[in-house]
Amino acid sequence: MNYYKYCSQCGETNTHGYIDGNHRYHCTHCKAIHYQNPKPTATLICPKGDHLLLGRRAFSPGKGEWGLPGGFMELNETLYDAALRELKEETNLEGKVTRILGTCSHYGSIFGDILLIGLQVDIDNWDAMIAGDDVSELKLFSINNLPDLAFDCHTKILSYYLK
Ligand SMILES: [Zn+2]
Known part of the structure; x- marks a missing residue:
């Protein structure tokens, strides 16, 4: 810091x-x-039927591991603006935020303290999907066969969606 x-x-x-x-x-x-203060992040659950979208992280922290799309809020944008901007940057997809799933606090990360806010996003058109920004690969995983995620807070936000 x-x-x-x-x-x-x-x-x-x-x-x-x-x-x-x-x-x-x-x-x-x-x-x-x-x-x-902690930095708020929009952390995204993007379901497609019984599958969920995950991104392989191109950079540390968690490089090479699977994680939920998302990122830090910028100044002068709402939480929903941040969610849809990060979605576009990382996946080229567009969609609508349908609900806030819950939050998870992560202390002392390399970015300082972070408040992760889990949001469910319904995607408009999956055909547009292209990995971009800090994601090297995108994949839809069956909710019955999900890999371990890069961060405990991603696992927690996932659990809010699955329960
Ligand atoms: Zn002073």
Whole structure:
């Protein structure tokens, strides 16, 4: 994680320590708290009958393993915007978000703390599917014969869908 060394309020040096009920990054001089928050991600369950779409990850973390499509929300987009943008980037598919399945918190990843939000997406036209962005291969797996997934939070979100 990168931290700003100097306080954006007063210019003094920031520190990690206890303030206002928690351990936070803050300035002891002017008491400004420099809040840090988990990054929200849209994590996608795309069913086709009794099959589910998985992508083989082209990069670390989890390189070479199977995972759910998705990625981080950007500024100025909604969760659903992020879901459909990531879907397009990674699979060239388009669709509609039909429901929020549940969430999973992952602490201390190489991206910091992440809040994964599982969304079900119904795909408009599967013929358009092309692997792209940070996915090297896409495949529809029978829900009765799914591989191990790259991340525990993907497995958890999958379990919300299957139950
Ligand atoms: Zn300060």
